[in-house]
Each structure stands twice: as C-alpha cells, then as structure tokens.
Amino acid sequence: MLNFTLIFMPSWYLIIKFLISRNKLFKLHPLNYWFAFILVLDLGILFNVFSLKYYSNPSVTPIFVVVTITLMMDFYTGFLSTLAFSFYFSFLLGSPLKSLIALLIIGVTSAYLSKKIYSRVRIFIPFLGATISQILIYLIYYDLDFAAIPTVFVSNLIQMLLLLGTLPYLEYITRVYSDIGLLELGNLNHPLLRKLSLNASGTYYHSLIIANLVESASEAINTNPILLRVGAYFHDIGKSLRPLFFTENQKGNNPHDKINPKLSALILNLHVTKGQELAKKYRLPILIEDLIVQHHGTRIKRFFFHKSMKLNEKFPPEVFKYPGPIPQFKEAAILMIADNIEAITRSMEKIDKKGLEEMADNLIHDLFFEGQLDDCELTLREINEIKDAMVETVLNMNHSRVTYPEIPRELLKEVNKD
Numbered sequence: 001m002l003n004f005t006l007i008f009m010p011s012w013y014l015i016i017k018f019l020i021s022r023n024k025l026f027k028l029h030p031l032n033y034w035f036a037f038i039l040v041l042d043l044g045i046l047f048n049v050f051s052l053k054y055y056s057n058p059s060v061t062p063i064f065v066v067v068t069i070t071l072m073m074d075f076y077t078g079f080l081s082t083l084a085f086s087f088y089f090s091f092l093l094g095s096p097l098k099s100l101i102a103l104l105i106i107g108v109t110s111a112y113l114s115k116k117i118y119s120r121v122r123i124f125i126p127f128l129g130a131t132i133s134q135i136l137i138y139l140i141y142y143d144l145d146f147a148a149i150p151t152v153f154v155s156n157l158i159q160m161l162l163l164l165g166t167l168p169y170l171e172y173i174t175r176v177y178s179d180i181g182l183l184e185l186g187n188l189n190h191p192l193l194r195k196l197s198l199n200a201s202g203t204y205y206h207s208l209i210i211a212n213l214v215e216s217a218s219e220a221i222n223t224n225p226i227l228l229r230v231g232a233y234f235h236d237i238g239k240s241l242r243p244l245f246f247t248e249n250q251k252g253n254n255p256h257d258k259i260n261p262k263l264s265a266l267i268l269n270l271h272v273t274k275g276q277e278l279a280k281k282y283r284l285p286i287l288i289e290d291l292i293v294q295h296h297g298t299r300i301k302r303f304f305f306h307k308s309m310k311l312n313e314k315f316p317p318e319v320f321k322y323p324g325p326i327p328q329f330k331e332a333a334i335l336m337i338a339d340n341i342e343a344i345t346r347s348m349e350k351i352d353k354k355g356l357e358e359m360a361d362n363l364i365h366d367l368f369f370e371g372q373l374d375d376c377e378l379t380l381r382e383i384n385e386i387k388d389a390m391v392e393t394v395l396n397m398n399h400s401r402v403t404y405p406e407i408p409r410e411l412l413k414e415v416n417k418d
C-alpha cells in the first residue's frame with residue numbers, strides 16, 4: 001500500500017500543479033506555498049494510509065488535509081486538496097466512484113465550514129460538519145453500517161487533535177499563516193512590537209492608526225482584514241533601529257538637518273530592508289514580509305530629492321527611490337494608500353471631509369501615474385471604495401468632542417452629599 005502511495009504521489013502533484021497555477025499566492029511565493037501544500041497533503045495521506053492498514057475503511061477522512069489547507073490558504077485550495085485526497089483514496093478503498101463521491105462530500109463540507117475561522121475553539125465546527133456528513137454517508141450509502149459510527153467519530157477527532165497540535169509548527173516552518181496564527185502574532189505582545197513601542201512610540205502609534213484604516217478598507221472590498229491589521233502593526237518595524245530619523249518620533253531635533261540628502265534617503269531605505277531582515281529572523285508570515293517591502297513601492301522621497309536639487313547635487317532621481325517592489329497584491333496596495341493618507345492627515349491643520357477627500361484623490365492620482373498600483377490588481381471601483389472607507393474612518397477618529405457646560409463645584413458637592 002505504501003508503494004502505491006509513493007508511485008502515484010508525483011502524478012497527483014502534476015494535476016494539482018495545473019489546477020493551482022492560477023492562484024496568485026502560489027505564483028508570488030511558490031516555495032512557501034507548495035511546500036505547505038505538499039507537506040500537509042503528505043502528512044494527511046500517510047496518516048490515513050496507516051489508519052487504513054491497521055484499522056478499517058471508515059477511518060479514512062480528509063479532514064486534517066482539507067481543514068489545515070483551507071485555514072492556511074483559502075477555500076479554493078482546500079477544495080483542490082480534497083480533490084487530490086479523494087481521487088487518491090478512492091482507488092485504495094475499492095469501488096472508486098462510490099468512495100470518490102463520499103470523500104468529496106466530506107471534504108467539501110469541511111472546507112466550506114473552515115472558511116473564516118478565527119479561533120481554535122471554532123475548529124469544532126468543521127469537525128462536527130465532517131463527522132455528521134461522514135456518518136450519514138456510511139448509513140445511507142453503505143447499507144446502514146452502524147458499526148462505522150464510532151470509527152468515524154474517533155478518527156475525525158484524532159485528526160482534529162493532530163491539526164490543533166501541528167498547525168503552529170506548520171505555520172512556523174512554511175511561513176504560510178492561518179488567520180488564527182495571524183491573530184496570535186497581532187496581540188501586541190510580540191517582542192518586535194514591544195521593542196517598537198519602547199524605541200519608537202510615534203511609529204507605534206502611527207501603526208495602530210493605520211491598522212484601523214486598512215481594516216475598514218479591507219472590509220469594504222472583501223480582502224483579508226486580519227492580514228492587513230497585523231501587517232499594519234509590523235509594516236514599519238525597521239524604524240525601531242533608528243527611530244529618530246523619522247518625523248513621528250522626533251521631539252524638536254531633526255538629525256536629517258545635519259546630513260546630506262542622499263544619506264538621508266539611504267537611511268530611510270534602511271527601515272524597509274532592516275524590516276525585511278527582522279521579518280525573516282522572527283519568521284513572520286511571508287505575506288507580512290511582502291507588506292514591509294512593498295508599502296513604499298518604488299516611490300521617490302520627494303522631500304530629499306527636492307533638497308538635493310536645491311543644493312545643486314545633480315543626483316539622478318533613482319538615488320531617492322525606495323527599493324520596492326511595487327505592491328504585488330491588493331492588501332499591499334491598501335497598506336500603501338493608508339500609510340500615505342495617515343501622513344496627509346498629520347499635515348492637515350483642520351481635518352474636514354471635503355479637504356480630506358481632495359487630498360486622498362490627489363494621492364491616488366499620484367500613485368496611479370507613478371505606476372505604483374500597476375501590479376496589485378485593484379479595480380478603479382475598488383480604489384474608490386478604499387478611499388471612501390479610509391476617509392470615513394479618519395473622520396470618525398478625529399470627530400470633535402462635545403464641550404461640556406461648566407457646573408459650579410459647590411453644586412456638585414451638594415449632589416454628592418445625598
């Protein structure tokens with residue numbers, strides 16, 4: 001049986017490779033995503049091959065493979081893993097078509113119920129769904145085989161426990177994180193975030209504001225709000241190394257006044273490159289590393305380019321560009337827009353809807369014509385929705401407080417006596 005597994009495994013990978021080839025995340029990070037996919041599929045297949053050998057047919061269940069892959073990637077990839085798993089085991093279980101349909105029903109049910117799971121406790125939902133559908137299939141399909149019920153329940157339970165135990169390690173090894181793993185990283189107790197709050201409190205505050213902006217925009221156009229919120233916390237993590245070179249951390253003195261604009265531009269680049277190094281060192285999710293390197297794209301640091309021109313230095317504009325690349329997926333572009341909108345609001349004396357909308361329009365116009373939004377696949381309608389959501393959030397965060405009327409102290413004393 002093990003030989004069968006080893007011989008047929010490569011052909012299944014070719015079929016899946018063809019089906020997955022349209023997934024953008026597999027194109028962006030083939031190594032991480034393929035490694036995660038194959039590792040989980042292999043673990044699941046081996047586990048089920050052994051349970052089939054030493055136990056019985058009803059112990060075979062795709063639940064570990066399907067739920068893990070749906071949590072780490074998405075429903076579509078979870079569905080493809082069901083397909084691979086079901087085709088493979090349908091031959092091993094005998095009566096291929098019957099087994100294939102049975103396994104597909106269980107797999108698709110578990111993948112569907114694993115969408116939008118944000119806490120470990122809720123993993124019981126796909127477990128329950130898969131177990132009930134599997135029991136029903138065995139009762140209806142296999143002539144009321146009641147003896148299969150305890151086997152189905154126990155094997156599903158064992159695989160769910162396997163999932164709960166291995167998920168954090170799979171995420172750490174592959175750097176492909178589920179929403180559960182992302183939320184654990186984003187609890188603000190991560191050593192990098194604690195270091196940021198101590199060394200660069202201005203940047204820390206800036207990151208918290210951006211987290212609100214990206215989350216509202218993400219919900220407006222249906223991208224991943226958790227990836228964006230956590231990505232916003234970490235996006236400027238590189239600033240914790242030289243915090244005083246960034247305006248939000250300066251209290252009066254600006255060290256850039258004493259150095260050449262070209263050197264200033266190089267120091268600003270360091271917050272991106274050092275941020276990337278820290279992301280690798282702490283094994284942050286690969287997509288958060290992307291958000292760190294792509295949030296400035298290849299934009300020119302206008303202030304220092306202008307300063308250099310005034311000094312007649314004649315450096316080409318490339319010297320003042322961020323290393324990039326430009327945003328490669330929707331979430332990265334949303335973070336870029338939010339980062340700039342936050343900077344705009346800081347420079348505004350009075351924040352009102354009309355002024356803010358005008359500034360946001362100009363910003364998006366600039367980003368568009370600089371080609372920064374070329375690879376992110378956002379549509380013009382989505383860009384407008386992002387802008388509206390961010391403007392709304394900024395206005396909500398800056399709404400003016402009601403001025404309370406003064407009440408004489410004596411009167412308050414009288415009231416409190418009673």
Ligand SMILES: [Fe+2]
Binds near residue numbers: 236
């Ligand atoms: Fe930045």
Ligand SMILES: [Fe+2]
Binds near residue numbers: 206235236
């Ligand atoms: Fe930033």
